[in-house]
Amino acid sequence: MKKLQQKFLDAEFLVISGEAEEQSIGDCLALLDKAEVNWRHLENLDLPSLASTLQHCDLFLGHDSGISHLAAACGVPAVLLFGPTDPQIWAPQNPGVKTILAPEKDLSQIEAGAVVSEAQRHLRPLG
DSSP states (O other): OHHHHHHOTTOOEEEEEOGGGTTTHHHHHHHHHHTTOOEEEEESOOHHHHHHHHTTOSOEEEESSHHHHHHHHTTOOEEEEESSSOHHHHSOOOTTEEEEEOGGGOGGGSOHHHHHHHHHHHSOOOO
């Protein structure tokens, strides 16, 4: 997280969560605070509200999920992390979507530097 914040000093990270993340989101937000990342949390948005919010994002960083497909459908450049599932089958095929496949299908094996590099390449020009 710190690497992302260092590369995107003026960025605000939008953390989106729903019912599936209720048990784990607190730990994630605590890590963001510890890393001094500028973030805002939105939870349990209905799909039309979420789509409207995503349309204003410069980049979506996510994983194999329905929300990743929604972000891609909204035309947001995306970097998507894939582990146990096959991006050839499950990744959105929209322009501006880049997938990173985890070594040995283990998401914890993805290097932060690889994510930062792809985020920089796919970030919409600001301003």
